[in-house]
Amino acid sequence: MMLKGNDVNGADDAEQELRYSRVRAAMAENGLDLLLAYGPGWRRENIRYLTDARVTGSAALVLVPAAGEPSAFSVRPADLGVIAQRGWVTDVVRLDFPASTVLVERLRDLAPSRIGVAHLELLPQAIADAIAAGAPGAEVVSATGLLDDARMVKSDWELAQMRRSAAVCAAGWQKFVDVLEPGLPEYRIVAEVEAELKRLGAEDNFMLIASGGDEVMGMTPPGPRLLEEGDMVRTELTPQMNGYWLQICRSAVVGRASDAQRRSFDLFNEAVEAGLSVVRPGITAHEVAVAENDVFRKYGYGEYCTARYTRVRGHGHGLHLDETPIIEGNHTVLPERAVFIVHPNTYTPIAGYHVLGDPVVVTATGYEVLIETERVLFETPQGVAA
Amino acid sequence: MKRGLVVLDSAEVPEQERPGRVARLQQRLTDEGVTLGLVYADVHRSDDLGYLTNLCIYWNEGILAVPAEGEPAFLMKLSPRVHGWMRRSSTLTDLRSGKGFTALVQGLVENREQGVIGLVDAALWPATAVEEVRAAAPGWEVRPLGGLVREQRLVPSTAELDLLGRAAAALRTALDAGTAPDLPDGERIAILEQALRGAGYTDLMVEVVHGPDGVSAVEVTGQYRFGWLRVARLVAPHAGVALPSWAAAVQNALAAARGAVAPGVRAAAPAAAAENAFTTGLPSGAVLHATVVHQADLSTGGDYASPDEELAPGAVVVVGVEVLFPDGGRVAVADTVRVGVTGAEDLDAEEQHA
Numbered sequence: 001m002m003l004k005g006n007d008v009n010g011a012d013d014a015e016q017e018l019r020y021s022r023v024r025a026a027m028a029e030n031g032l033d034l035l036l037a038y039g040p041g042w043r044r045e046n047i048r049y050l051t052d053a054r055v056t057g058s059a060a061l062v063l064v065p066a067a068g069e070p071s072a073f074s075v076r077p078a079d080l081g082v083i084a085q086r087g088w089v090t091d092v093v094r095l096d097f098p099a100s101t102v103l104v105e106r107l108r109d110l111a112p113s114r115i116g117v118a119h120l121e122l123l124p125q126a127i128a129d130a131i132a133a134g135a136p137g138a139e140v141v142s143a144t145g146l147l148d149d150a151r152m153v154k155s156d157w158e159l160a161q162m163r164r165s166a167a168v169c170a171a172g173w174q175k176f177v178d179v180l181e182p183g184l185p186e187y188r189i190v191a192e193v194e195a196e197l198k199r200l201g202a203e204d205n206f207m208l209i210a211s212g213g214d215e216v217m218g219m220t221p222p223g224p225r226l227l228e229e230g231d232m233v234r235t236e237l238t239p240q241m242n243g244y245w246l247q248i249c250r251s252a253v254v255g256r257a258s259d260a261q262r263r264s265f266d267l268f269n270e271a272v273e274a275g276l277s278v279v280r281p282g283i284t285a286h287e288v289a290v291a292e293n294d295v296f297r298k299y300g301y302g303e304y305c306t307a308r309y310t311r312v313r314g315h316g317h318g319l320h321l322d323e324t325p326i327i328e329g330n331h332t333v334l335p336e337r338a339v340f341i342v343h344p345n346t347y348t349p350i351a352g353y354h355v356l357g358d359p360v361v362v363t364a365t366g367y368e369v370l371i372e373t374e375r376v377l378f379e380t381p382q383g384v385a386a
Numbered sequence: 387m388k389r390g391l392v393v394l395d396s397a398e399v400p401e402q403e404r405p406g407r408v409a410r411l412q413q414r415l416t417d418e419g420v421t422l423g424l425v426y427a428d429v430h431r432s433d434d435l436g437y438l439t440n441l442c443i444y445w446n447e448g449i450l451a452v453p454a455e456g457e458p459a460f461l462m463k464l465s466p467r468v469h470g471w472m473r474r475s476s477t478l479t480d481l482r483s484g485k486g487f488t489a490l491v492q493g494l495v496e497n498r499e500q501g502v503i504g505l506v507d508a509a510l511w512p513a514t515a516v517e518e519v520r521a522a523a524p525g526w527e528v529r530p531l532g533g534l535v536r537e538q539r540l541v542p543s544t545a546e547l548d549l550l551g552r553a554a555a556a557l558r559t560a561l562d563a564g565t566a567p568d569l570p571d572g573e574r575i576a577i578l579e580q581a582l583r584g585a586g587y588t589d590l591m592v593e594v595v596h597g598p599d600g601v602s603a604v605e606v607t608g609q610y611r612f613g614w615l616r617v618a619r620l621v622a623p624h625a626g627v628a629l630p631s632w633a634a635a636v637q638n639a640l641a642a643a644r645g646a647v648a649p650g651v652r653a654a655a656p657a658a659a660a661e662n663a664f665t666t667g668l669p670s671g672a673v674l675h676a677t678v679v680h681q682a683d684l685s686t687g688g689d690y691a692s693p694d695e696e697l698a699p700g701a702v703v704v705v706g707v708e709v710l711f712p713d714g715g716r717v718a719v720a721d722t723v724r725v726g727v728t729g730a731e732d733l734d735a736e737e738q739h740a
Contacts, residue, residue, distance in 0.1 A: 041430030041686065058430065058689040075689040077675065078708065078716055085714030097690060098509045121514045122428075125530075128513035187391035191583035194389070198592070199576035207389045208444075220471045221392045221444050221588070311465055347467075 011052045015157050016088050019049060019150070020064070026146045027066055027116065034112035034135075035064040035143055038119045038127065045319035046118045046147045047072075048243045053086040054203065055079040059097060059124065062089065065110055073103060098126035107134025116143030151318050153337045158244065159361060162317065162339055165246035166359070166370040168200045168239045173373050176237065177252050180380040182229050186211055186222035193237065202239040206247075206321050209235045214260070214352035217309070219345075229255045234355035236343070238321050245321035248371055249343040249357035252378035257385035264351035265377035265385070271295040271344035272356055272375065275313065275326075279360060279367040281336040289313040289328045292344040301348050310346035317341060317359055338362045339370070388429065388609070390588040392442045394475050398611065399440075399545045404477050407438050407538060408458060414534050415454045421501030421526075422494070424519065425450040425535060426511045433685050434506065434535035435460075436612040441476035442588065449487060449515070451494050461490035487515055491522035504531040510690065539682040541700040546613055547724070547733075550681070550702060553610030554722065554733035556585040557617055564592075565604050567625035574604055582608055595716045597709060598669045599623070599630045603717040607684060614684035615733070616704045618720040633717070635666035636674070639707045640719045643676050647723060647730040649699035653678040657693065660707050671712035679704045681722060701725045702733065 027035055039047035039060045047055055050062040050070065057076030064070045072083045073095040080092045093102045112135050117123055120142040131140060154162065175196040179189055186209055197205050208219035211233045219234060227233065231254045238247040253261055275292040292313045293305040304310065305328075316323025317339045324332045326340060334340065343357025358375060360367040377385040415423045427435040428447040435441055435450050441460065448462035459480035460472070469481045484490040495503075503523055505511055508530030520528050542550060560581035564574045571594040578592045589609035596602050600623025607616040620637060622629050629637075642663030646656040660676035668674060679688030680695075681702040688704075697703060706720035723730035 040428070042428055056687070058686040076687060078710060081710050081712065081714040081716070122512045123514070124509065125511050125513045125516055126509040187586060188584055190389055191580050194583055194590075195576040195580035198579050199572045201572055205389065217470065218465075218467045220468060221389055221442060223475070224391065224393055307465060309467065311467075 010086055011157050015155060016052070018155055020070075022150050023050070023064060023147070024066065026150055027064070030116060030141075030143070030146060032114050032116040032141075032143065033066045034110060034115045034138075035146075036115060036117045036131070037062040037064070037143075037147060038117060038123050040119065040122050040124075043119055043122060043320065045151065048319050049147065049151055051083050051086060051089050053079075053083040053088070054243065055082060059095060059127070061095065061103065061127070063103075063106060065112075071106060098124075100127055100130035103127070103130045104134035107131065111135065112138050114139045114141065116141055116146060118143045118147040120144060148323065152316065152324070153335055154318065154339055154361070155337075158318070159337070159339075161242045161244040162246050162361070162370060165239055165241040165244050166372075168197055168202055168241055169237055169246055169248040169359075169371050170373045171200055172197045172205075172237045172239060173248050173250055176235060176250075177378050177380060177382060180227060180233055180252060180254050182227055182254060184227045185224050186227070187224065189233070190222045197237075197239045202241055203243070204240040206238040206245070207235060209233070210353055212352065214349060216352040217347050218353055219355065227254050230258065232261055232351060232354075234353060236345075236355060236357075240321070243319050244317070245319070246317050246339075246359050246370060247321065247341045247343075247357070248359070248373060249341065249345060249355045250373065250378065251355050252380060253385060254380055257377055257379055258351070260351045262377060262385055264348065264354045265356070267295070267299060267301070267348070267350065268344055268354045268356040269375060272342055272358065275342035275344065276358070276360065276367060276369070279334070279342070279362060281334075281362055281364065283334050283362075285324055285326045285330040285332045285334060286328055288326050288334070288342060289330070292342065293328065296344070296346075296348075304346045304348045305344075313344050314340055314342045314357060334362055336362050336364055388442055388444045388589045390583045390590065391586040392444075392475050392588060393586075393611075394440045394477070398549060399543075403543060403545060404438060404440060408452060410538055411438065411452055411534060412454050415452065415504060418504060418531065419502055420504035420529065420531070421454055422498075423452045423454070423504045423506055423531070423534065425452065425506045426515060431510070431685050433539065433612055433614075433682065437535060437539050439476045439478050440612070441472055441478055449490070459494060461487060461494065487518040488522045491519050495523045495526065500525045502527045502529055504529050506531050506535055507533050536682055540680060541698050542613065542702055547702075549611050550613045550615065550722075551734045553585075553587070553608065553613065553615055556582060556587075557606060557608065557615060558734060560585075561604065561606060561617055561619060564606075565619050565621050567622065571602075578604070578606055582606070586610065595718065597633070597711055597715050597717040599633070600627075601629060601633045601717055603719065605718050605720065607687075609685070613702070614681045615722040616679075616684060616706065616720050617722060618706065618718040620717060620719055631666050632668050635664055636707055636709060636717065637719055639664045639674070639676065640705065640721065643678070643705045643707060644721060644723060644730045647678070647697065647703065647705060647725055649725055649727065650696055652693065653680075653691070653695050653697060653703070654693035656705055668709060669711065672709050674707065674709045676705075676707045679706065697725045699725055699727060705730065
């Protein structure tokens, strides 16, 4: 397989029309006459959604008026040509941070009365001040949820990108298993996997890891720890292809798996199956999480589904890797074409932190698992324990 | 993303060095009349936090609270499950998790006499986080501050310079392999990822970018421990094919910029030297610009740095020349150098470690 990010065609005019009509409908519904999508260095998903361009600057904005052409701003000169070249937004301007006078002037011209800001919660003080100066009478509200909702339902084009990510997930996991051996430091595993993902065209990757026995409580960036025979090595790999992230969660044993590790796998696999079994259009994130957690409760491990031991029971995917959380209490409806991972990752005393999960797309009748990697407990050299 | 090696090793940075950095910040806070300094960090911009504590915030956001007297505390939206790892990999002992900053800051200021809270690098703070701090501390004055930690980071210590030199040597070797002729882009990136993350880099961004005439550039930006480097090299279209004249002139422009690096000059001066040295015509519509970015600012690519800042002796900077083409293409050349008494010095030069 040889997939290259540079070979991917950008989204077409129909995709652009679909996104902008969806966003503008939501703006009208929310009484917004202007939308400002802010993208700091670690949350650029809305910039990509509205420009189809891969920006690299530490701060970028897309300004979408209720009617008329959008504008884009970035603090980094190289972004301007990249955005303009894609052609979705042709009015592209360097943002003169912190004064942001170009934004102030644009807002003065438009004189909006109600502005929605996506990622308002991350907007730097300097840009917030510029909005206040440019639109002194305007009401400013968060539009983070508005764009999260717009991005949740994937188009055919978006699903095609995510299927490419799925293929790279599988290849990355295979490399992960292939390199495991006693004496290898954790960070060298990451180096090998990163190289494989990038060779296949991944733009980026999010990856956490943990190795060891039943003392392992969670995953972190890699350390210098050397693998030992009998270790369970856990990871979540999340390559990004042409903007779209997708995750695979698996665990592998260095050598032969113990009975406890097999029992742990059986528990987690049953929880994944339970979560998947309820997926259909209109299910809520809460209901998926309950289905997963009920398996732990059934076997007396319910306390390990709490925040003391775990974070979420899965999460959405798309242009951001960690979209709506699959967690009890989140009543967000998951519609057809939503993409998320079902992963009941948590600690139990059986064999320590266990990582297992599959990404799915919600179909008209249920779900489709997007990766082809077997959901088993892997052993090395290559084998299957459970 | 920060998914490479994270390690706290007193053989690399002496045990007393980081407390010394905190003590210098506390002195600056006292000089400014500030009772409690707050340093914001997120996964994209967290080098102040790393410098003071060795903590790598690999996801989400947090606030390091440094009182003018006493121990620092880290307030975060990450789960307490990661506290054990944070204690092992940083100098922090006071770790506090919560869903929002308001309750965390309330917990911090309760039972303290009201005073002045200073926001380090206030212009870059999320406005909502500032509001949360204000809401949590009624009766306290909340005052914006400049880059009180960045100003310490501008000149690396001997230990940091050693680490940068080690990182530069690994980068030089990897780049020789990654810029070999006739490799696919993905293979170039893979070679560099494998070599540099395998050498212990924490963060790495490798780009292969393209200009006209078949010219490419390989640009590597990496973080080793908490120091940053960037190097970029041009690659000819094929083995045995010389670079076109405009590309060779870009390399000469970089040499001119390096030649203008000296203590006390403004960051804009080497950049101007590069632009003045570029006399060969660029392809139609292309724009060349040169920059000098401090390694302390490299997590944000120098997006927020001032070209008017003077280069301090001993500082480590990235000298770069970039050409942007009208079709969105780009090539770049760059070196990371130390501002020596006599000019730019390579980081892995023997004289650095004598």
